[in-house]
Amino acid sequence: MTKRQYVTIDDRVLSGKLRTALAAHLYRESRRLGLSVGASHVVSISRSLLEEPVRTSEADRCPPERLLRESALFDTYHTENLEVHDYLHLVSQEMRKRLGQYVTPSIIVKYILDGVGYRDGADILDKRLIDPACGSGIFLVEAIRIYLAALRRAGVPIEMWYRRVLSAFVGLDVDPVACLYARFNLGLLLSPSILFWADVHPGVSLPPLPIYYLDTLRTVAAELGTPRLFSYDEPSLRLTDSFDFVVGNPPYHKISRLDGELKEVFEASLYGHPNAYGLFLHAGVEMMRPGGVLGYIVPRSMLSGLYFKNLRRFIEQRAALQEITLIAERKKVFENVLQGTMVLILRRRPTPTRLLKTALAHSVADLEVQQMPSARVNQEQVVRHLNGTSIWFVADTRRTYDILDRILGHHPLLSSTAVGCPARTGPIVWNRVKPLLRSDPEDDALPLVWATDVRRFAFSFSSAGENRPSYLKVTPRTRRLMSQGLSLLAQRVTADEQPHRLVACIPEAFCAEHAAGYFVENHLNVIQPRPDAPPIDLYYLLGILCSDVIEFFFRAMNGNTQVSATELNMMPIPRCDREPRIAALARQLQETPDPVARVSLEQQLNEQVAEAYGITPDELDFIQTTLARNHRILENSDDR
Numbered sequence: 001m002t003k004r005q006y007v008t009i010d011d012r013v014l015s016g017k018l019r020t021a022l023a024a025h026l027y028r029e030s031r032r033l034g035l036s037v038g039a040s041h042v043v044s045i046s047r048s049l050l051e052e053p054v055r056t057s058e059a060d061r062c063p064p065e066r067l068l069r070e071s072a073l074f075d076t077y078h079t080e081n082l083e084v085h086d087y088l089h090l091v092s093q094e095m096r097k098r099l100g101q102y103v104t105p106s107i108i109v110k111y112i113l114d115g116v117g118y119r120d121g122a123d124i125l126d127k128r129l130i131d132p133a134c135g136s137g138i139f140l141v142e143a144i145r146i147y148l149a150a151l152r153r154a155g156v157p158i159e160m161w162y163r164r165v166l167s168a169f170v171g172l173d174v175d176p177v178a179c180l181y182a183r184f185n186l187g188l189l190l191s192p193s194i195l196f197w198a199d200v201h202p203g204v205s206l207p208p209l210p211i212y213y214l215d216t217l218r219t220v221a222a223e224l225g226t227p228r229l230f231s232y233d234e235p236s237l238r239l240t241d242s243f244d245f246v247v248g249n250p251p252y253h254k255i256s257r258l259d260g261e262l263k264e265v266f267e268a269s270l271y272g273h274p275n276a277y278g279l280f281l282h283a284g285v286e287m288m289r290p291g292g293v294l295g296y297i298v299p300r301s302m303l304s305g306l307y308f309k310n311l312r313r314f315i316e317q318r319a320a321l322q323e324i325t326l327i328a329e330r331k332k333v334f335e336n337v338l339q340g341t342m343v344l345i346l347r348r349r350p351t352p353t354r355l356l357k358t359a360l361a362h363s364v365a366d367l368e369v370q371q372m373p374s375a376r377v378n379q380e381q382v383v384r385h386l387n388g389t390s391i392w393f394v395a396d397t398r399r400t401y402d403i404l405d406r407i408l409g410h411h412p413l414l415s416s417t418a419v420g421c422p423a424r425t426g427p428i429v430w431n432r433v434k435p436l437l438r439s440d441p442e443d444d445a446l447p448l449v450w451a452t453d454v455r456r457f458a459f460s461f462s463s464a465g466e467n468r469p470s471y472l473k474v475t476p477r478t479r480r481l482m483s484q485g486l487s488l489l490a491q492r493v494t495a496d497e498q499p500h501r502l503v504a505c506i507p508e509a510f511c512a513e514h515a516a517g518y519f520v521e522n523h524l525n526v527i528q529p530r531p532d533a534p535p536i537d538l539y540y541l542l543g544i545l546c547s548d549v550i551e552f553f554f555r556a557m558n559g560n561t562q563v564s565a566t567e568l569n570m571m572p573i574p575r576c577d578r579e580p581r582i583a584a585l586a587r588q589l590q591e592t593p594d595p596v597a598r599v600s601l602e603q604q605l606n607e608q609v610a611e612a613y614g615i616t617p618d619e620l621d622f623i624q625t626t627l628a629r630n631h632r633i634l635e636n637s638d639d640r
C-alpha cells in the first residue's frame with residue numbers, strides 16, 4: 001500500500017501565494033468597478049486582509065502588468081456563486097484527527113443559518129454572529145453573503161459595508177492555516193466593498209478582518225474563570241454574552257486529558273470522557289446574549305449517551321431547544337467518516353416558550369429542499385426524565401410522540417423494584433485477559449460468550465469457530481467476573497442501518513449445561529433477576545425487548561450505535577396478565593426455525609406487546625409502517 005505524502009507547508013510561502021492571488025483579484029475588481037485603487041495599494045490591502053503588518057516599502061511596489069498576468073485561478077470566484085477554498089489538502093491526517101477538521105457541506109451551512117433565523121432582513125443589521133471553529137470560513141462566507149444582501153436592501157452605501165461587517169462577525173480557529181484561508185475567502189467575498197472603502201479612505205490602512213487565531217475553549221474559560229491563568233493577544237475581543245448568533249461545526253473528538261482549568265470552568269456539563277463538541281456547546285451557550293440563538297451540526301450521541309447527561313442538563317437549564325433534525329445517512333455527511341449527525345438549534349434563556357421542531361432528514365439533500373416530515377411539539381415531549389437523567393427523544397411525527405407518551409410514564413422501568421431485572425455490561429474485556437484465553441475446553445476454564453454468539457431469538461456458542469478463543473481460565477481475578485444461572489443476553493453495539501437495534505436471546509440450554517458458570521464478553525449486556533426480584537419470566541422480557549413497539553421506542557431515544565445497560569434499564573416494562581402469553585410466544589420464537597411460522601409468531605407477539613402498552617391496532621400498524629419505511633430508506637442510502 002502506498003502511503004499518502006503530505007507537503008510540509010512553509011507558512012510564508014503559502015501566505016505569499018494567497019496574498020498575490022488576492023491582490024490580483026482586487027486589482028481586476030478595481031478596474032472592473034472603475035475605481036482608482038492602484039496596484040501597490042491592492043498589495044498593501046491584501047497584506048492587511050491576511051493580517052500581516054502593512055508595509056509601505058519597496059515590497060509593495062508592484063507593476064500593474066504583473067498583477068494582471070497573475071494566475072486567473074480565483075477569477076471564477078463570484079459573490080453570488082461561492083466556492084470556499086479550503087485548506088485541508090495541506091493538513092496531515094494526524095492533525096485533522098487531533099483538531100477534528102472536516103469541511104461542512106454548504107447545504108448544511110445554509111440550512112443552519114436559515115434555522116437560526118439568519119435571513120436578509122433589516123433585523124440582522126445590528127446583530128453579531130460568531131463561528132467559534134471557523135476553519136476556512138464556510139459559515140462566515142454564507143452568513144456575510146446574507147448580511148451584504150440585507151445592507152443592500154437597507155440602502156446602506158457600499159463604502160460602509162466593510163466596517164459594518166467587521167462589527168457584525170467573528171471567526172475563531174486554533175489552526176493558523178485555517179485562519180489564513182478564512183481571511184483569504186472573506187477577502188475575496190468582500191473585495192468590492194473593500195475597494196469602495198479604500199477609494200474613499202486614501203492613505204488609511206485597512207482594519208483587519210475579524211478572524212482570530214486562538215483556542216476558543218481557553219479564551220471562553222479565561223473569561224469565565226480566572227483570567228490571570230491565561231493571556232491572549234486580543235484583550236478587546238470579548239466572547240461571553242456577546243453574540244446574537246453562534247453557528248458552526250465544532251470539532252468532534254474525545255479529549256483524553258482535560259487540564260484543571262478547563263475542567264473547572266466547564267464542570268457543569270462534563271461527565272466521564274469529555275468530547276470537544278460538548279465543550280463547544282457549553283462555550284456556545286456562554287457566548288450567546290440572552291435570547292441569542294445557536295445552531296451547530298453535532299453527533300447524535302448526545303441525545304441519550306451517558307457521557308452527555310450533564311451536558312443535556314446544562315443545556316436544558318440555560319437554553320430552550322428550538323430544533324433537532326437528525327440526518328439519517330451516516331456515510332456521506334463528512335468525507336471519509338461514518339458519523340451520525342444532527343442539526344441542533346437552541347435559544348439562550350430567557351426566551352418565550354415556543355414549540356420545538358423535530359425532523360428526520362434521510363440525506364443531506366433533504367435539507368436543501370426542506371421537505372422532510374417534521375413535528376412541532378412541546379419541549380417536555382422531547383426531554384424525558386428517566387432514572388434520574390434526561391433523554392431527548394427525536395421523531396418526525398406528532399403521532400410518534402403520542403405513542404411515546406403512552407409507553408412512557410405508565411410502566412415501571414427494567415431496573416425498578418417492580419421488575420427487578422437490571423441490565424449490566426458483560427464484564428470480560430478480552431484484551432485485558434488475553435493470556436487467559438483458551439481455544440479448547442480445559443479443566444480450569446469456563447466458556448466465554450462473544451457478541452456474535454447472540455442473534456435475535458437465537459444463540460450459538462463459539463459461532464466464530466477456531467478464529468476466536470471460546471474459553472477463559474478461572475483465576476481468583478476472573479472468578480469474580482463469572483455469571484451463573486439463566487440470563488438474557490443483548491448485543492451492545494448495533495447500528496440504525498440494521499433491521500433490529502435490539503438483538504437478544506436467552507441461551508437456556510447453554511446456561512443449564514454450564515451451571516458452574518460462564519463468562520460474558522463486554523460487547524454484550526446481561527439481564528438477570530435480582531435475588532429479591534418479584535417473580536418474572538425472562539422470556540417475557542425477551543418478548544418485550546424484541547417487539548416492534550420497543551424497537552420503535554428505542555430508535556426514537558437512541559442517537560448512537562450503543563445499546564448500553566443504562567439505556568436498557570430505562571425500558572418501561574408493563575406488569576400485566578399478558579406476561580405468560582408473551583413469554584410463551586418468545587420461547588416459541590426461539591425454538592422455531594421455520595421462517596414462515598416465525599412471521600406469524602412475531603406478529604402475534606407484536607400484537608400482544610402492543611396491547612400490554614395500551615397501543616391500538618391502528619397505532620401498531622403505524623409503528624410497523626414507520627419502521628419498515630425508515631429501514632428501506634437507510635438501506636438505499638447505503639447503496640448510493
Ligand SMILES: C[S@@+](CC[C@H](N)C(=O)[O-])C[C@H]1O[C@@H](n2cnc3c(N)ncnc32)[C@H](O)[C@@H]1O
Binds near residue numbers: 100173249
Ligand atoms: C469540523 S471543523 C469545521 C471547520 C469549518 N467551520 C467548516 O464547517 O468547514 C472544526 C474546526 O475547529 C477547529 N478547532 C479545533 N479545536 C479548536 C479550538 N480549541 N479552538 C478553536 N478552533 C478549534 C479546527 O481547526 C477545525 O478547523
